[in-house]
Amino acid sequence: MQYPIKIDGLTKRYGALTALDGVSFEVGKGELFGLIGPDGAGKTTLFRLLTTLMKPDEGSATVDGFDIVNDYKEIRNIVGYMPGRFSLYQDLSVEENLEFFASLFGGTVKDNYDLIEPIYSQIEPFKTRRAGKLSGGMKQKLALSCALIHRPKVLFLDEPTTGVDAVSRSEFWDMLAGLKQYGITILVSTPYMDEAGRCERIALINDGKILKIDTPGAITDPGMTLEDTFIRLIQEENAKDDICK
Amino acid sequence: MNRLLYFIKKESLHILRDIRTLLVVIGIPILLMLLFGFAISTDVNNINVAVCAPVRAESIEKVISEMDNSELFTFKGYVNPDEIDRALRSGKVGIVVVFADDYDRIVSGRIPDEKAVQIVLDGSNPNVAASGAAYLTAMLGGMGSEAGLVENHILYNPQMKSAYNFVPGILGLIFILVCAMMTSISIVREKELGTMEVLLVSPVKPIWIILSKMVPYFLLSCINLISTLLIAKFALGVPMTGSIFGIIFISLTYILLSLGFGLLVSTVTDKQMVALLISGMILMLPIMMFSGMLFPVENLPAVLKPFSYIVPARWYIDAMRKLMIEGLEFSGVILEFSILCFMTVGILRVALMKFNDRLE
Numbered sequence: 001m002q003y004p005i006k007i008d009g010l011t012k013r014y015g016a017l018t019a020l021d022g023v024s025f026e027v028g029k030g031e032l033f034g035l036i037g038p039d040g041a042g043k044t045t046l047f048r049l050l051t052t053l054m055k056p057d058e059g060s061a062t063v064d065g066f067d068i069v070n071d072y073k074e075i076r077n078i079v080g081y082m083p084g085r086f087s088l089y090q091d092l093s094v095e096e097n098l099e100f101f102a103s104l105f106g107g108t109v110k111d112n113y114d115l116i117e118p119i120y121s122q123i124e125p126f127k128t129r130r131a132g133k134l135s136g137g138m139k140q141k142l143a144l145s146c147a148l149i150h151r152p153k154v155l156f157l158d159e160p161t162t163g164v165d166a167v168s169r170s171e172f173w174d175m176l177a178g179l180k181q182y183g184i185t186i187l188v189s190t191p192y193m194d195e196a197g198r199c200e201r202i203a204l205i206n207d208g209k210i211l212k213i214d215t216p217g218a219i220t221d222p223g224m225t226l227e228d229t230f231i232r233l234i235q236e237e238n239a240k241d242d243i244c245k
Numbered sequence: 246m247n248r249l250l251y252f253i254k255k256e257s258l259h260i261l262r263d264i265r266t267l268l269v270v271i272g273i274p275i276l277l278m279l280l281f282g283f284a285i286s287t288d289v290n291n292i293n294v295a296v297c298a299p300v301r302a303e304s305i306e307k308v309i310s311e312m313d314n315s316e317l318f319t320f321k322g323y324v325n326p327d328e329i330d331r332a333l334r335s336g337k338v339g340i341v342v343v344f345a346d347d348y349d350r351i352v353s354g355r356i357p358d359e360k361a362v363q364i365v366l367d368g369s370n371p372n373v374a375a376s377g378a379a380y381l382t383a384m385l386g387g388m389g390s391e392a393g394l395v396e397n398h399i400l401y402n403p404q405m406k407s408a409y410n411f412v413p414g415i416l417g418l419i420f421i422l423v424c425a426m427m428t429s430i431s432i433v434r435e436k437e438l439g440t441m442e443v444l445l446v447s448p449v450k451p452i453w454i455i456l457s458k459m460v461p462y463f464l465l466s467c468i469n470l471i472s473t474l475l476i477a478k479f480a481l482g483v484p485m486t487g488s489i490f491g492i493i494f495i496s497l498t499y500i501l502l503s504l505g506f507g508l509l510v511s512t513v514t515d516k517q518m519v520a521l522l523i524s525g526m527i528l529m530l531p532i533m534m535f536s537g538m539l540f541p542v543e544n545l546p547a548v549l550k551p552f553s554y555i556v557p558a559r560w561y562i563d564a565m566r567k568l569m570i571e572g573l574e575f576s577g578v579i580l581e582f583s584i585l586c587f588m589t590v591g592i593l594r595v596a597l598m599k600f601n602d603r604l605e
Binding site: 048051052053054055073076077079081082083085086087088089090091092096099100101103104105106130146147150 | 247248251252255258259262263438439440442443444445446447448449603604605
């Protein structure tokens with residue numbers, strides 16, 4: 001079976017700082033895969049490597065079978081990307097943003113309206129409003145609509161729920177679950193432990209290294225919360241590092 | 246093609262939504278034209294003149310009224326010989342004209358080898374002094390003995406109005422400044438706002454981004470071209486006897502070049518402020534110095550002269566002088582036009598090459 005996302009020993013350095021250190025994992029087709037880790041763990045760097053915005057220093061990865069360095073043009077056609085920062089045109093209206101991103105991929109809003117309908121219908125009443133004037137939750141729904149409008153095979157969502165209220169966050173995860181029926185593979189990152197349970201599988205990432213990959217249930221130590229487990233894993237990792245030194 | 250149109254539409258919306266910037270961009274060329282054309286002028290006007298004459302002869306009165314009638318001089322009154330120094334020192338007058346005792350007889354040639362008139366000037370402003378003396382000498386020469394008549398015929402700009410000469414220079418400065426500043430922030434802004442990140446993860450080609458950013462600003466610059474040419478013609482009275490088609494054609498080429506330059510700046514910088522500084526401040530000096538806008542390129546020291554060849558404004562200003570003031574046809578500026586075309590293509594190529602389709 002071919003994995004839509006296959007990562008093999010990806011390493012990325014910014015000068016002396018190693019942002020990603022030999023990261024390897026695979027994500028299956030249609031899977032909702034969560035990348036859980038604190039700020040500065042290397043989540044955004046991994047997203048930028050997989051969306052071909054940066055080149056790795058070591059290792060390789062493929063997205064839908066395409067190499068992230070050599071086949072970057074093909075990858076840019078088939079992925080949807082929602083960066084951590086709200087990155088739509090604030091001076092354009094909701095509708096204009098959506099139209100623009102549809103046209104960017106050579107399509108129209110109508111072509112894939114069925115895909116975004118459950119999400120977009122919630123902000124449609126405000127379609128003439130400028131994107132900059134939307135609330136946090138609405139901005140995020142618009143950004144997701146724009147990332148989906150060309151029916152991508154793989155969706156990359158970098159901390160989509162950061163800075164969004166609890167109700168909107170919960171709604172957002174419902175929407176992601178709803179995308180499963182379309183066979184879209186989703187890689188999503190979050191710093192919130194409570195959201196991990198909404199993913200099918202999660203990877204715990206800290207300091208550029210993957211600590212553990214499993215289903216949210218199996219990854220958690222019996223009788224402990226995911227958070228405690230994560231902290232225990234980080235401490236173990238640090239102890240290992242100390243011995244090496 | 247459809248994608249490109251959407252792209253252009255999006256860029257146009259950005260411009261139209263920001264009305265304040267739009268007004269500034271349209272207003273600045275008009276303001277600069279009027280400012281340079283009227284206020285900053287090296288013409289000498291209304292120099293105050295005092296006269297020192299031993300006798301109030303009719304011939305002298307005639308000279309004085311002639312002087313007073315010209316827009317160059319204003320007659321302020323008579324002074325005694327011992328008051329000349331004080332009048333000049335106090336700054337009340339810039340020139341004192343001293344008539345000889347035997348003015349009539351000298352002028353009519355009855356006493357040869359004698360000076361009929363002495364001009365005493367305040368030299369603290371050499372520009373005023375030199376022009377004033379030259380005008381006055383010419384005027385007195387013309388009125389006095391026929392033998393001393395000096396024929397002074399100036400081509401192309403007979404009244405020596407500096408506004409004439411300034412207009413091509415200001416146009417050269419305005420277009421590159423306004424165009425380059427507009428486009429220089431356009432790509433950088435997307436980098437700063439983070440929209441570039443989303444834009445790049447799409448099949449978009451760098452050439453679309455460059456083209457779509459140029460088209461709306463090009464149309465906007467056409468408005469600026471029209472407004473500045475209208476001011477030049479009707480407010481500043483530049484003759485524009487040459488080929489109007491040539492003026493417009495070469496201006497549009499120069500505008501393209503300027504837009505391209507801004508985009509080049511935009512592709513290599515990461516901050517809007519830096520882009521603005523480069524396209525605004527750093528462009529200004531070489532244009533003023535090396536383009537012939539303020540002083541002729543021929544007067545540059547030999548070491549600096551080569552710089553003027555690489556300043557696009559120099560070629561544009563040269564061509565515009567020929568078209569607007571000398572009244573040449575387009576065929577007269579083919580060289581300048583070719584050089585500008587060559588530079589435009591070069592700049593756009595480099596901008597395209599420098600466009601980074603990754604984040605690092």
